[in-house]
Amino acid sequence: MTTPSSPPPPDVVLRDARLPDGSGPVDITVDDGRITAIGTSTTATTVIDCSGDAVIPGLIEPHLHLDKALLDAEEPNPDGTLAAAIEITGRLKAAFTRESVAERAGRLLEQAVTHGTTVIRAQPDVDPIVGLTGLEAMLALRESYADLVDLQVVAFPQEGILRSPGTEDLLVEGLRAGADVVGGCSYQEATLDECREHVDRVFALAERFGVPVDIHADLADDTSDPRYALAEHIADRTRAHGMGGRVTVGHMTSLASLVPDARKRVLGELADAGVAVVVLPMTDMHLGGRNDEVNVRRGIAPVRALLDAGVRTGLSSNNVRNAFTPFGIADVLDVALFLAQTSHLAGPDDMARLVTMATDDAAAIVGRGDRHGLHVGADADLVVLAAPNATEALLARADRRYVLKRGRVVATTERTVQLHRRR
Ligand SMILES: [Zn+2]
CATH class of the missing domain: 3.20.20.140 (Metal-dependent hydrolases)
Structure with a gap:
């Protein structure tokens, strides 16, 4: 007799993400290299906090x-x-x-x-x-x-x-x-x-x-x-x-x-x-x-x-x-x-x-x-932009915070800029 057990959590969730047109926020769930849900999520092995930034396809x-x-x-x-x-x-x-x-x-x-x-x-x-x-x-x-x-x-x-x-x-x-x-x-x-x-x-x-x-x-x-x-x-x-x-x-x-x-x-x-x-x-x-x-x-x-x-x-x-x-x-x-x-x-x-x-x-x-694309079933080739929508990313030459290839993070960019005012 087997004991019922809950399925393992999905591999990755991109939490609090916006779609390219700025709508959302949504959670994008990735399992086995593919997008399995766009909506809300519970948990995952890896959680990427998009903090309201936009995600576009690779x-x-x-x-x-x-x-x-x-x-x-x-x-x-x-x-x-x-x-x-x-x-x-x-x-x-x-x-x-x-x-x-x-x-x-x-x-x-x-x-x-x-x-x-x-x-x-x-x-x-x-x-x-x-x-x-x-x-x-x-x-x-x-x-x-x-x-x-x-x-x-x-x-x-x-x-x-x-x-x-x-x-x-x-x-x-x-x-x-x-x-x-x-x-x-x-x-x-x-x-x-x-x-x-x-x-x-x-x-x-x-x-x-x-x-x-x-x-x-x-x-x-x-x-x-x-x-x-x-x-x-x-x-x-x-x-x-x-x-x-x-x-x-x-x-x-x-x-x-x-x-x-x-x-x-x-x-x-x-x-x-x-x-x-x-x-x-x-x-x-x-x-x-x-x-x-x-x-x-x-x-x-x-x-x-x-x-x-x-x-x-x-x-x-x-x-x-x-x-x-x-x-x-x-x-x-x-x-x-x-x-x-x-x-x-x-x-x-x-x-x-x-x-x-x-x-x-x-x-x-x-x-x-x-x-390819931002839809369920597509390869999870995704880019988290340091911008709330794709147009803003284009105009501001926004950083690519995370780059995912088939659900795995393959590149990250984190930039620190400081202004030093005279007090
Ligand atoms: Zn050529």
């Missing part, structure tokens, strides 16, 4: 070049252009070792986690210069940092496919080795036909390996060069391969130049085909408009128009402290604030939407769907 970096991070100490880019960035980085990566990549990437990854990032889609270069060194370093980090962050690895052909013979074989090798996503970099090809061929080969690899697509489509100021007007071709290929919801384009800054009729048509095609756009404002604005002598263009994809057209839209850091982007701290909320300031997105609804872009929308982009 932040996501859907587009981060971890392999090239923090290279500014080795060689900065005084010219500041995209061409110089590719040239300098091409030289530096010839000397990459798995250890050197892992050391820099690990430092940035840890920094991202302290800022509340729980999922990263990394974009290591794959080409005859660096081979699979960066990708293999990422695959190793995916295992060694699995307690802190879910890392997705893109096999990314930064130097192009047709203009860089040998790359396609390396992409195949990388996908066989376990890359999660096939990347593209169509703007590197010499002609419009070759850009289209590049896109077609990327989709063929996606179909062969059953993986999503993530293409660097362009970093151009406008579409006067037809190589930078590939949105409709990518939408068409997405439909043809039945890959709606599994295709992302990064940067695609040329979209900002489209006049209203063309914009309506092109964005409508992206929305209809299920192609997501990730904007990388810190890089895009830094590299864009370099030939404009007056009224320098901002170089950022038109976020409000994308959202209004129903295109799934995310944001990310892209590069941090290297020849492409000399700044950044791998903080998605910092990127969101920059986007608010540079894209006329500062209304109350806009601010809340920016946080959703950095969490729920990014989760859809990287294929996590319902596993």
Whole structure:
């Protein structure tokens, strides 16, 4: 005969928490790595006192070049252009070792986690210069940092496919080795036909390996060069391969130049085909408009128009402290604030939407769907902000008091600031 006993308490309760919009307070119960209740609670093995601060889902970096991070100490880019960035980085990566990549990437990854990032889609270069060194370093980090962050690895052909013979074989090798996503970099090809061929080969690899697509489509100021007007071709290929919801384009800054009729048509095609756009404002604005002598263009994809057209839209850091982007701290909320300031997105609804872009929308982009979010059943990837709601956190650059990955506290920040008045 067994003696009835009460079930063990849940693992964690986040007590006295507010929801991202400031409503609440509620208690968020976590058991076995997942959210099991949002409401009231009794007790738990670990109680985290949120003292009325807001909790948001874990932040996501859907587009981060971890392999090239923090290279500014080795060689900065005084010219500041995209061409110089590719040239300098091409030289530096010839000397990459798995250890050197892992050391820099690990430092940035840890920094991202302290800022509340729980999922990263990394974009290591794959080409005859660096081979699979960066990708293999990422695959190793995916295992060694699995307690802190879910890392997705893109096999990314930064130097192009047709203009860089040998790359396609390396992409195949990388996908066989376990890359999660096939990347593209169509703007590197010499002609419009070759850009289209590049896109077609990327989709063929996606179909062969059953993986999503993530293409660097362009970093151009406008579409006067037809190589930078590939949105409709990518939408068409997405439909043809039945890959709606599994295709992302990064940067695609040329979209900002489209006049209203063309914009309506092109964005409508992206929305209809299920192609997501990730904007990388810190890089895009830094590299864009370099030939404009007056009224320098901002170089950022038109976020409000994308959202209004129903295109799934995310944001990310892209590069941090290297020849492409000399700044950044791998903080998605910092990127969101920059986007608010540079894209006329500062209304109350806009601010809340920016946080959703950095969490729920990014989760859809990287294929996590319902596993992510502030709802029962989702992974307990959560961030306690030092602010009463998400908008205030964005504006005040609030600390991330607690970061939880699958219910375990993986980072904490406590800041003491004192003012010393003369009495
Ligand atoms: Zn990029």
